[in-house]
Structure formats: structure tokens, C-alpha cells
Amino acid sequence: MAGKPILHYFNGRGRMECIRWLLAAAGVEFEEKFIEKPEDLDKLKNDGSLMFQQVPMVEIDGMKLVQTRAILNYIATKYNLYGKDMKERALIDMYSEGVADLGEMIMHLPLCPPAEKDAKLTLIREKTTNRYLPAFENVLKSHGQDYLVGNKLSRADIHLVELLYYVEELDPSLLANFPLLKALKARVSNLPAVKKFLQPGSQRKPPTDEKKIEEARKAFKF
Amino acid sequence: VGKPKLHYFNGRGRMECILWLLAAAGVEFEEKFIEQPEDLDKLKNDGSLMFQQVPMVEIDGIKLVQTRAILNYVATKYNLYGKDMKERALIDMYSEGVADLGEMILLLPLCPPDQKDAKIAQIKQSTTNRYLPAFEKVLKSHGQDYLVGNKLSKADIHLVELLYLVEELDPSLLANFPLLKGLKARVSNLPAVKKFLQPGSQRKPPMDEKTLEEAKRIFRIK
Numbered sequence: 027m028a029g030k031p032i033l034h035y036f037n038g039r040g041r042m043e044c045i046r047w048l049l050a051a052a053g054v055e056f057e058e059k060f061i062e063k064p065e066d067l068d069k070l071k072n073d074g075s076l077m078f079q080q081v082p083m084v085e086i087d088g089m090k091l092v093q094t095r096a097i098l099n100y101i102a103t104k105y106n107l108y109g110k111d112m113k114e115r116a117l118i119d120m121y122s123e124g125v126a127d128l129g130e131m132i133m134h135l136p137l138c139p140p141a142e143k144d145a146k147l148t149l150i151r152e153k154t155t156n157r158y159l160p161a162f163e164n165v166l167k168s169h170g171q172d173y174l175v176g177n178k179l180s181r182a183d184i185h186l187v188e189l190l191y192y193v194e195e196l197d198p199s200l201l202a203n204f205p206l207l208k209a210l211k212a213r214v215s216n217l218p219a220v221k222k223f224l225q226p227g228s229q230r231k232p233p234t235d236e237k238k239i240e241e242a243r244k245a246f247k248f
Numbered sequence: 249v250g251k252p253k254l255h256y257f258n259g260r261g262r263m264e265c266i267l268w269l270l271a272a273a274g275v276e277f278e279e280k281f282i283e284q285p286e287d288l289d290k291l292k293n294d295g296s297l298m299f300q301q302v303p304m305v306e307i308d309g310i311k312l313v314q315t316r317a318i319l320n321y322v323a324t325k326y327n328l329y330g331k332d333m334k335e336r337a338l339i340d341m342y343s344e345g346v347a348d349l350g351e352m353i354l355l356l357p358l359c360p361p362d363q364k365d366a367k368i369a370q371i372k373q374s375t376t377n378r379y380l381p382a383f384e385k386v387l388k389s390h391g392q393d394y395l396v397g398n399k400l401s402k403a404d405i406h407l408v409e410l411l412y413l414v415e416e417l418d419p420s421l422l423a424n425f426p427l428l429k430g431l432k433a434r435v436s437n438l439p440a441v442k443k444f445l446q447p448g449s450q451r452k453p454p455m456d457e458k459t460l461e462e463a464k465r466i467f468r469i470k
Contacts, residue, residue, distance in 0.1 A: 157299055
């Protein structure tokens with residue numbers, strides 16, 4: 027079997043961070059090759075390494091995989107974080123996609139024009155407390171188990187806990203009325219591999235600040 | 249266990265790819281159309297929609313929401329998801345690329361009139377420079393009839409559905425992609441797909457102003 031997975035991306039969270047979380051939670055060591063200037067990205071494109079000329083790209087088991095969900099699905103399957111059967115997978119997918127929807131809104135916030143930012147933030151808070159967090163709290167309440175699906179850790183728990191950290195970064199009070207989610211967050215955070223990933227010095231990336239966005243915008247012309 | 253039941257409004261939107269997949273798999277399904285905002289409210293109040301959104305598909309005793317969760321379940325159930333982890337990775341990578349271009353086309357009717365021409369130009373450019381070449385290259389690389397594993401999979405069905413949308417936008421966009429045209433013809437000739445492509449099937453027509461206004465009304469979009 028080949029060496030460690032190699033992650034190709036910018037030195038920031040973006041669309042790669044959920045992949046880092048999943049690998050880390052699975053206890054998988056990985057390498058990162060950071061794209062620092064436009065020439066780095068051009069080289070990958072000209073190499074034919076990027077099927078749609080885009081990153082994230084992960085080299086794993088002889089493949090150069092692009093598309094976040096393709097990468098996540100492969101890792102989850104490989105490391106048994108995708109449920110035990112078709113029906114569990116359906117629930118895991120449904121939950122993971124809900125997390126991704128809210129996560130996408132949060133991810134795009136730094137890119138939002140200043141004039142629209144307050145409105146966007148209000149919308150995110152509203153959806154967090156009225157739509158997404160209640161939905162997941164209800165799942166945990168419905169079965170009283172430690173994890174979202176099948177009484178076993180799955181990618182759904184990992185994606186959700188990652189999201190809860192971002193919600194907390196936005197505004198800790200948003201988690202106030204969701205005791206079961208807070209417990210899940212604590213429980214998953216205490217798993218040895220996750221605990222390690224949460225410590226300083228790990229490959230986890232800090233919040234993306236405005237300055238970093240401006241740099242990326244200029245360098246990659248978007 | 250009866251037929252799957254699809255809950256959506258009477259238009260393509262985010263449900264159409266699910267219709268295509270079920271149809272191509274030869275699965276009969278029922279549709280319950282949301283025609284008034286009250287119909288959507290009822291589903292919400294019933295607790296039928298995990299995130300208060302449609303598409304929702306009742307299948308095998310589950311009320312599944314989130315397009316990808318539904319597609320993945322249907323694909324797995326009807327053996328359209330490859331034979332192993334690595335084939336699934338390729339299928340996911342290709343399907344997600346299709347979804348990216350499909351999303352641009354899907355959102356076009358919502359584009360402000362003064363930005364529309366620019367948006368269409370961007371879509372055409374992405375189509376001919378990024379997406380179609382990528383898929384043509386896959387078919388060229390192995391010379392087989394289908395994208396993955398020499399067997400029909402969800403990737404072929406999603407791609408062919410997209411090729412029909414591209415053709416609707418501008419038939420000349422397909423001009424330089426002979427293998428894609430071959431795939432489109434081949435998949436269209438499969439008995440279940442051929443039937444779905446005929447008038448009177450459950451396939452939905454392109455969105456017109458009237459349907460757009462109806463969707464906005466039902467989903468309370470401004």
C-alpha cells in the first residue's frame with residue numbers, strides 16, 4: 027500500500043478542513059503540500075493532476091481525487107466511519123449534507139461584501155438556532171445514544187462537531203439551548219485522535235481572517 | 249413497501265436528477281406536488297422534513313431529504329454505484345463535477361436580468377473548457393462504453409442528463425465531443441431511459457417564467 031495521503035490546498039481551512047478533521051479523527055497521518063503562489067496551482071493544472079482544474083485534491087491509494095465529497099466518502103468508507111449498511115449510510119448522508127449546508131454559509135462569510143455582512147450573519151444565526159441545531163438535537167434526543175447513527179462514531183458526528191466549533195467561534199451563546207449537542211461535542215473532542223488534533227501544533231487550521239482572504243484574492247485572482 | 253414517493257413542486261429544480269436516476273433504474277415512483285405554500289407548511293409541521301426543505305423522498309420507510317443522500321441511497325439500492333470503494337470514488341468525483349456545472353445552470357433563472365448574459369457566457373466557457381473536456385478525456389482514456397468499470401452507473405446517468413441541459417442551452421456546445429455524444433446516444437437508447445425521454449413521462453420541461461413565479465410563491469423566495 028502507498029504512503030500517507032497527500033493533501034493539496036492553500037494553507038487555510040476552506041474546503042479542505044473537513045477532510046483534515048475526518049482523517050485526523052480516523053487516526054490517519056497525512057502530508058500537506060501547500061499552494062502558496064499562482065504558479066503552484068498552475069503546475070498542478072498542467073500536470074493533469076486536477077480533473078476539474080480545482081483543489082482540494084488528495085493523493086490517496088494511487089488516485090488523485092478531487093471534489094470534497096468524493097474524498098470524504100472514500101475516507102469514510104475506508105476507515106469504517108460510514109455506517110454498517112445502506113440505511114445507516116442514508117441517515118449519515120442526510121445529516122452530513124445538512125451540516126455542509128450550514129457550513130457553506132459560514133465558510134462564505136469572509137467573502138461577503140461588507141454592506142451585506144450583517145444581514146448574512148443574522149441569517150446564519152437564525153438558521154443555526156431555528157433549523158440546524160434543533161434538527162440534530164432532536165436526532166440525539168430520539169434515541170438517547172452517544173452518536174448520531176447506529177450507536178457508533180461516524181463521519182456525521184465528526185462533521186457536526188467540527189461545525190459546532192465554528193458555531194462557537196461565531197457566537198458561543200448559539201449553543202446554549204442544545205445540551206445533547208454540547209455533550210456530543212465534548213465526547214467526540216475527548217476521543218484520543220480528536221483530542222490530539224484539537225491541540226496547538228496539529229494540522230488544524232485557524233479561522234480565516236480578512237487579511238488572508240485579501241491575499242488569496244490577489245494571488246489567485248478571484 | 250410501495251413505490252418511492254417524491255415530494256416537490258411540479259418542476260425540475262433539485263428533484264429532477266432523482267427522477268432521472270429512478271427512471272434509469274427502471275423504478276416506478278409517485279409524485280406529490282407542492283402547489284401552495286400551505287402544502288409545504290403541512291410537510292414542515294408534520295415533521296417530515298428534517299431541515300424544513302424539499303426534495304423529500306419517502307422510500308423503504310425513511311423520509312429522506314438532501315439530494316445527495318437520496319441519490320446515494322437509490323444508486324446503492326439499484327447497483328448503480330460501482331463494485332467497490334475505488335469505483336465509488338471515481339463515480340463520486342465525476343458526479344460532483346456534473347453537479348457543479350448543473351448547479352450553475354439550475355440557478356440561471358434566478359439570476360438578475362442585468363447579469364444574465366455574463367452568467368450564460370461563463371457557463372458556456374466552463375462547459376467547453378473545463379467540464380466536457382474532462383469527461384471526454386475519461387471516455388477516451390479507456391475507450392469503454394461507460395465512465396466507470398465498463399458498466400452503467402449513476403455517473404453516466406447524471407452526465408447524460410447534464411448533456412441534455414447543455415444541449416438546451418446551446419447545441420453547438422457539444423460539437424467537439426464525439427465520445428460524449430456517443431454516451432448520450434447510448435444511454436438514451438437504454439429501454440428505461442428511452443421511455444423516460446418520451447412525451448408523457450414524469451420528466452419535467454425547462455423552467456419557464458410561469459413555473460419560476462410559482463416556485464417563488466410556494467417557497468416564498470423574493
